[in-house]
Amino acid sequence: DVKVTQSSRYLVKRTGEKVFLECVQDMDHENMFWYRQDPGLGLRLIYFSYDVKMKEKGDIPEGYSVSREKKERFSLILESASTNQTSMYLCASSSPTGEEAFFGQGTRLTVV
Amino acid sequence: AQSVTQLGSHVSVSEGALVLLRCNYSSSVPPYLFWYVQYPNQGLQLLLKYTTGATLVKGINGFEAEFKKSETSFHLTKPSAHMSDAAEYFCAVTHIDSSYKLIFGSGTRLLVRP
Numbered sequence: 001d002v003k004v005t006q007s008s009r010y011l012v013k014r015t016g017e018k019v020f021l022e023c024v025q026d027m028d029h030e031n032m033f034w035y036r037q038d039p040g041l042g043l044r045l046i047y048f049s050y051d052v053k054m055k056e057k058g059d060i061p062e063g064y065s066v067s068r069e070k071k072e073r074f075s076l077i078l079e080s081a082s083t084n085q086t087s088m089y090l091c092a093s094s095s096p097t098g099e100e101a102f103f104g105q106g107t108r109l110t111v112v
Numbered sequence: 113a114q115s116v117t118q119l120g121s122h123v124s125v126s127e128g129a130l131v132l133l134r135c136n137y138s139s140s141v142p143p144y145l146f147w148y149v150q151y152p153n154q155g156l157q158l159l160l161k162y163t164t165g166a167t168l169v170k171g172i173n174g175f176e177a178e179f180k181k182s183e184t185s186f187h188l189t190k191p192s193a194h195m196s197d198a199a200e201y202f203c204a205v206t207h208i209d210s211s212y213k214l215i216f217g218s219g220t221r222l223l224v225r226p
Contacts, residue, residue, distance in 0.1 A: 004155075031211075031212060033213070033214065035216075040121060040218060040219075041218055042118075042202060042216045042217055042218035042219045043156075043202065043216040043219075044216075045213060045214070045215070048211070048213050050211055056211065056213075058213070090155060090156065092156075092214070094212065094214070096212065097208075097212060098144060098206045098212025098213075098214065099144065099161065099163055100146075100158055100161060101146075101156075101158075101214055103148075103155035103156040103157075104155050105154060105155045106153075106154070106155050
């Protein structure tokens with residue numbers, strides 16, 4: 001059973017904190033993604049990685065950074081959390097040809 | 113640039129009625145198209161996909177979708193709605209020119225009335 005695992009289902013952080021969201025996949029996929037999901041806006045791509053140490057900005061990268069030191073792990077970093085980053089965050093992975101993406105269960109982050 | 117438009121943020125049908133969820137895309141090159149479903153408090157699950165070949169694709173739970181290049185559409189249908197179909201549905205597009213990044217529509221919440 002293929003898996004994308006996100007380290008936390010729920011997180012509450014304070015404004016200004018540095019926040020790490022972790023994602024691990026066991027499918028040896030090259031591509032990994034971080035999305036943000038907000039009501040009425042669908043999923044918006046924050047960052048995309050197509051290989052170890054390689055990353056590409058998505059549609060809404062401001063306020064976020066990422067790290068991919070190992071193929072199976074893709075981390076999303078909020079350098080200084082703000083209340084407008086309260087959202088559901090979804091991680092996904094896919095093969096190089098993008099024929100199917102597998103998603104984690106999501107992390108609901110609340111910044112207070 | 114590629115984009116996806118889903119018409120109707122909410123669709124309500126009676127149990128047993130036809131389900132039709134609309135998706136239009138823009139892409140300058142042949143796309144791969146997907147429908148994903150999300151149940152409450154869960155991640156996304158692939159319903160079906162079109163990559164190449166037959167334009168009518170069948171997915172899980174009795175859903176199907178037809179790729180119509182001339183209309184740039186990929187509408188999702190199911191002949192008879194079931195209560196368990198109530199969920200949010202997302203259409204997505206990707207292609208080689210975008211390094212296979214998945215771009216999603218804004219989603220359609222399907223409500224099924226008894």
